[in-house]
Amino acid sequence: MNDPSAFSDWSERSLFSALGSGARFDRSAKKAFAGARDASAANQLSTSSKQTREKIASQLDFFGTGTSLLQGTTAKDKDAAAAEDDGPDTDTDADEPEDTGSGAESDAEDDGEDAPAQLSRKDRKRAQVRVSDPEAPKPVTSFQEFATRYGIASYLANNLEKYHYSNPTPIQQHALPIISEGREVLAIAPTGSGKTLAYLLPILHLLKGPSGEGHRALFIVPTRELAQQIYREFKRLSEGRNFRVCVLTKASAAGSKEQQVLSKRFDILITTPMRLVHLIQQKAVDLTKLEHLVLDEGDRLLELGFLEQVDEILAACGTAAGAGPAADTGRRPLSKYLFSATLSVQIESMARSFMRDPVRIVVGVRNTVSLTVEQSLMYVGSEEGKLLAIRQIIQKGVRPPVLIFVQSRERAKQLFHELVYDGINVDVIHSERTQQQRDQIVDKFRTGQIWFLIATELMGRGMDFKGVNLVINYDFPQTTVSYIHRVGRAGRAGRPGQAITLFTNDDKPMLRSIATVMKESGSKVEDWMLTLPRVSHGHKSKVAARPISRSDITSSHETKFERRIKSRKRQIIEQSKQKKDRAAKRAKKDAKSGGSSAETDASADS
Numbered sequence: 313m314n315d316p317s318a319f320s321d322w323s324e325r326s327l328f329s330a331l332g333s334g335a336r337f338d339r340s341a342k343k344a345f346a347g348a349r350d351a352s353a354a355n356q357l358s359t360s361s362k363q364t365r366e367k368i369a370s371q372l373d374f375f376g377t378g379t380s381l382l383q384g385t386t387a388k389d390k391d392a393a394a395a396e397d398d399g400p401d402t403d404t405d406a407d408e409p410e411d412t413g414s415g416a417e418s419d420a421e422d423d424g425e426d427a428p429a430q431l432s433r434k435d436r437k438r439a440q441v442r443v444s445d446p447e448a449p450k451p452v453t454s455f456q457e458f459a460t461r462y463g464i465a466s467y468l469a470n471n472l473e474k475y476h477y478s479n480p481t482p483i484q485q486h487a488l489p490i491i492s493e494g495r496e497v498l499a500i501a502p503t504g505s506g507k508t509l510a511y512l513l514p515i516l517h518l519l520k521g522p523s524g525e526g527h528r529a530l531f532i533v534p535t536r537e538l539a540q541q542i543y544r545e546f547k548r549l550s551e552g553r554n555f556r557v558c559v560l561t562k563a564s565a566a567g568s569k570e571q572q573v574l575s576k577r578f579d580i581l582i583t584t585p586m587r588l589v590h591l592i593q594q595k596a597v598d599l600t601k602l603e604h605l606v607l608d609e610g611d612r613l614l615e616l617g618f619l620e621q622v623d624e625i626l627a628a629c630g631t632a633a634g635a636g637p638a639a640d641t642g643r644r645p646l647s648k649y650l651f652s653a654t655l656s657v658q659i660e661s662m663a664r665s666f667m668r669d670p671v672r673i674v675v676g677v678r679n680t681v682s683l684t685v686e687q688s689l690m691y692v693g694s695e696e697g698k699l700l701a702i703r704q705i706i707q708k709g710v711r712p713p714v715l716i717f718v719q720s721r722e723r724a725k726q727l728f729h730e731l732v733y734d735g736i737n738v739d740v741i742h743s744e745r746t747q748q749q750r751d752q753i754v755d756k757f758r759t760g761q762i763w764f765l766i767a768t769e770l771m772g773r774g775m776d777f778k779g780v781n782l783v784i785n786y787d788f789p790q791t792t793v794s795y796i797h798r799v800g801r802a803g804r805a806g807r808p809g810q811a812i813t814l815f816t817n818d819d820k821p822m823l824r825s826i827a828t829v830m831k832e833s834g835s836k837v838e839d840w841m842l843t844l845p846r847v848s849h850g851h852k853s854k855v856a857a858r859p860i861s862r863s864d865i866t867s868s869h870e871t872k873f874e875r876r877i878k879s880r881k882r883q884i885i886e887q888s889k890q891k892k893d894r895a896a897k898r899a900k901k902d903a904k905s906g907g908s909s910a911e912t913d914a915s916a917d918s
């Protein structure tokens with residue numbers, strides 16, 4: 313398994329000089345709009361309000377990095393920040409519902425003493441953790457306190473130390489005791505704030521050790537990449553206890569009799585909904601021994617498309633939506649946990665219908681972006697302007713790894729062909745690529761072999777690439793939720809990150825919503841963006857369901873001849889890549905058959 317930290321070391325080196333001048337991205341990049349229809353609108357670029365970010369940095373220093381928010385701040389930036397006005401502290405009319413919960417929340421950390429008096433009410437809210445039940449177990453302030461209060465096994469304490477988890481993040485401080493004391497949890501905390509450990513650690517503590525009785529913990533996630541990532545995190549944290557973990561893949565969900573027998577040996581299942589439903593329908597899996605059920609990226613899992621499958625899984629656990637807790641069978645009652653960076657009021661009430669009096673924990677302001685991400689919007693006029701803008705951003709010098717989001721597979725392929733022709737170290741990931749290709753790409757991106765990764769919504773949620781410095785929304789996100797998750801691939805674990813969102817005139821209807829989210833998370837946006845006409849919910853739903861149609865991504869100035877040459881060049885690159893992949897595969901195979909394999913099968917440990 314690759315160690316992601318190796319990548320961060322790598323990214324510290326200035327490897328990107330080959331692609332550009334090495335200069336940082338110029339945020340006043342008006343030149344990027346050459347050729348765009350409305351050059352004057354280039355001035356509408358927004359910059360982050362560093363002043364606001366710095367003021368609350370200490371409050372939100374989840375990872376104890378201290379200077380993380382300021383690391384990317386040059387002296388010039390600081391001057392600029394000093395000159396900036398944070399603007400009036402009025403609530404903007406967030407298009408996404410904010411927190412309209414029960415109203416019975418206790419501001420667990422809002423005793424007025426911790427927050428500096430000069431912070432505005434909103435800034436303080438950004439730094440708060442709100443817990444819905446005043447009777448919920450009190451938070452822990454350190455892993456040491458958690459260990460002594462609950463008597464956690466020494467292997468867990470050792471692994472926390474070994475993998476440098478020195479202080480719990482706010483979501484961990486609250487979730488660890490609440491889950492450990494048997495309460496269900498609805499957790500909403502920013503992207504990259506350590507939600508995975510917030511549920512893995514207490515669940516491992518409660519499971520104690522492998523039992524061989526059947527599946528006792530089930531983790532459901534929307535993509536198989538995320539399933540693999542949770543598997544990796546689980547393996548690290550459970551080192552020293554021989555838990556048997558199964559990540560359901562296409563192959564393992566085939567539902568053969570052998571699988572049915574095998575599955576009983578696994579303590580833990582990690583899966584996407586579809587894979588599990590397949591096994592349930594084949595009667596190849598027994599979920600009646602389940603003690604813990606986690607819906608990671610839970611709001612996504614309760615949306616149309618996944619909802620029916622999740623409902624079927626809940627029914628198989630004895631907890632159908634609308635029903636109360638499972639009947640007492642003498643075993644530990646099934647506890648359910650939902651984690652996400654975003655959760656609407658509607659989805660929350662749906663979740664409550666199958667949960668048992670969950671404690672809701674909200675870190676910061678609901679549905680906003682992590683403060684470690686410096687967000688900006690860039691007007692590019694037209695689709696051609698986008699291609700020009702991205703080339704200029706790259707030429708000016710950015711530090712890889714960089715994630716670039718587009719709205720469809722087709723566009724991902726088109727942009728890939730454009731950038732690969734420019735000689736950029738780029739790859740593309742989308743659902744049409746094979747499982748093996750997807751795994752390889754994720755691995756290569758983690759380890760720095762790929763510098764730019766073009767992705768669809770597939771990679772928008774949950775993926776933890778620690779070193780991602782920059783996210784570029786080449787295509788404007790279809791919803792604010794998608795925006796929050798996409799830009800949350802940068803600025804993780806307290807590190808600074810940057811997000812640039814390109815927009816054209818076609819994106820203006822949705823601009824107000826995104827600008828509002830940016831403002832809510834401490835970035836400065838132009839006032840006119842916040843006063844654009846509101847868009848009806850009907851229109852938003854339409855855009856959410858189907859992206860706006862855009863013209864193809866292509867350098868239109870090319871002649872037919874140039875395009876033919878380009879296409880031939882692409883073929884050659886593709887062939888040479890395939891050749892390399894085949895050679896690597898052969899080498900791996902030879903190595904395996906030659907000696908004893910230390911690597912266990914990621915899909916099915918035994």
Ligand SMILES: Nc1ncnc2c1ncn2[C@@H]1O[C@H](COP(=O)(O)OP(=O)(O)OP(=O)(O)O)[C@@H](O)[C@H]1O
Pocket residue numbers: 375476477478479480481484501502503504505506507508509652653773774775776778800801804805
């Ligand atoms: N207490 C901690 N100290 C240091 N690093 C941590 C701690 N907890 C988690 N991390 C690291 O922070 C990174 C982000 O964690 P994680 O992937 O769980 O974020 P998340 O909140 O689930 O984000 P998302 O909403 O995008 O899924 C991971 O690399 C993880 O190893």
